[in-house]
Amino acid sequence: MPIPTLTAPNSAGRILIIYASYGDGHLQAARAIRDALERQGVEPKRIKLVDLMAEANPLLNEVSRRFYMHSYSKMPTLYGWVYDRTRPMKHDSLFGGWLHSFGKEKLRRLLLSERPDAIVYTFPVFAAPSSRKSLLPHVPTSAVVTDFDLHCRWVHPHVDRYFVATDELKLELMRLGIAERRITVSGIPIKQSFTALRPNPQWFARYGLPEDRPIVLIMAGAAGVMPDVPEVCEALLQDNAVTVALVCGRNEALASSLRARFHGQLSTSNGGRLHLFGYVETIHELMAIADCLVTKPGGITLSEGLATGLPLFIYRPVPGQEKNNALYLHSKGAAHITRNPQELSNAVRSLLYDPIRLAVHQQAARALGRSGAADTVALDILRQCLIMEEASSPTHY
Template sequence: MIRFENKQQPKLLILYASYGEGHLQVARAIRDAMEERGNYRTVMVDLMAESHPWLNEVTRRFYLKSYTHMPSLYGWMYDFTRPMKHDSLFGGLLHSFGRDKIRRILAAERPDAVVHTFPSFALPELKKRTGYHPPSYAIITDFDLHRRWVHPSIDRYYVATEDLKKELTLLGIPGSSVQVSGIPLKRGFRAIAPSAELFVRYKLRPDKPVVLIMAGAQGVMPDVEQICGGLLQDANVQVALVCGHNRLLKDSISEQFQHHTGAARLHVYGFVEQIHELMALSDCLITKPGGVTLSEAIAAELPIFTYRPVPGQEKQNALYLASKGAASIANHPLELTEQILKLIGDPLRLTSRRLSTQRLQASQSAADGIILDILSNLDIMERASNI
């Protein structure tokens, strides 16, 4: 593992946004990968929140409300802006937010490189005006490409799939500027084998298939009660429901299905830090199709089921994985239950789905690969400047 002498440590500036958890999780994964190499000079900035706090709060609330209560409106906005170019009137406006703030941050921090985990490119816009900015990198956090990510001043893109790389090159981005890295996952996440110790830890039985349900961070997955009830009608199925920080959902499900929790067939968890352990014990996953969660499932080679994906990037993520044979999409609890029971009851079908998921794996450690690539580029640039 490459480690740094203190006097030689490069500084990274990571720009993210608080619209959903994925952008922040990816930013933390990159920071943690640097720290594992002895570099503690990474600076993380929520650019919109720090430069326009009031506007950030209003737009963030609108995003969350439209995402959970008006998904059709959110989907329409996503599709309407999807072909938007960086130099269009609206694209230029979006990339202008935070320009003054980033100018001050550059002067104060003097970073060696800037990493974007959200497509707000105030920094590349400055290059047009000042002729200078440190090298800029963008990590696309979904399996779908929104045109807002495309900007000629980004030096390198890190993407989840070869298909995303092809899309970028068709839009004029040189292939040498796009690396298929996978989406970075948090420190500690790794694909592991199930063990007797893990089954005991999570109070699951190794002789019955486990369906893992992750209700999601942005609101609750709809119809969780009906989904649990439908699956539990099969006496051979165990359900592991992860409610995250939603205490209300956890208490409601536990009370409603107390006869099943008593029979040890429904297991309700709050926030699970070591989610890779539960994934290792599971036969399939029901989830909202956010880019990071899907990447975790892919790393765990876990067949994926998405339920009523919200229009926008999540629906596009689900459609993409479905086209690769790694995910199924359902819009009704009965349809979902039938899909799952059909899969876990057929070993050949289950193996085929796991293989389809395995083929989507871009990297065992996306964060490490990205960091090594950035540091190598910085080293090349430094040597060139010394010639």
């Protein structure tokens, strides 16, 4: 389906996109929106991506990122407890106000120097929305929720537009008092390469994968933090008909340990059925030729899998937004949740060798997939810019 286009306003098109580097998803969503805006005719130099915490306070950002990753992987119960306890918090609560205060001065200076025509957040750090009302009164602010779950940190009275993944999230925002007209069910922004994606036979050869065997794609996360990866590989490889393609992300330590552990089963060996990859920029190609996806339940990866129509197997989801992501997709018949390697292996084999169930799960995934989310967000942002430009024009009556 062709992408609708909207001519960018003559004086508009300066877009500020705020993200954070807690995980890879917020940046990926920001880049997807940037690319969609460029497809609509906005000049690249007019789009600025800002990691607000990193630029405002590099030391605090690094310490908090390390604490986030440590608590997420080493103390998941504590992480989930904090997430659940703060989930209903209000923006003007003591904790909520503290969280939204980080980067306030940096954002104020950015607003004055960049004079953006629109501000887009892919991470909920609304550092200066109140001051921007006086600094830039005609600038629309949008929040792009990057999970299938809603933490109230995303809800702020000075956000003009919300973009969410599902109808359920829209209803939840409405119950919190957000007007329906301010909410768009866009999906979570992902790369354009996932739009109308079809397998290309050349991709099997490109990645050294067989065309005549089931391919189980494992994505351990950009930082390679999915638990029990070696044990999961061992359990899956018990089936001699299965090929495993494991994406280790940027975790070279994980890749090295797996090379040593599975030396005789790697694709470099005769008949090896375990294929290791680092960070894969063209991940859509691997997803297109895989038969199912095993992953940690980050919003971006799940959205990519859904757009591809892949049956999803979510392994030991961490309490918090990722567990809630998993539970939502499980309730829609698009994902299995498994707790140990053997349970995962049994579930994968059960599905792969049952064509009817496999087709049902593929259809459930495609029904939830929204590969055009980034274009939906970009078009809406430019419409807001046009409305504001017309409203502020001296010839407007």
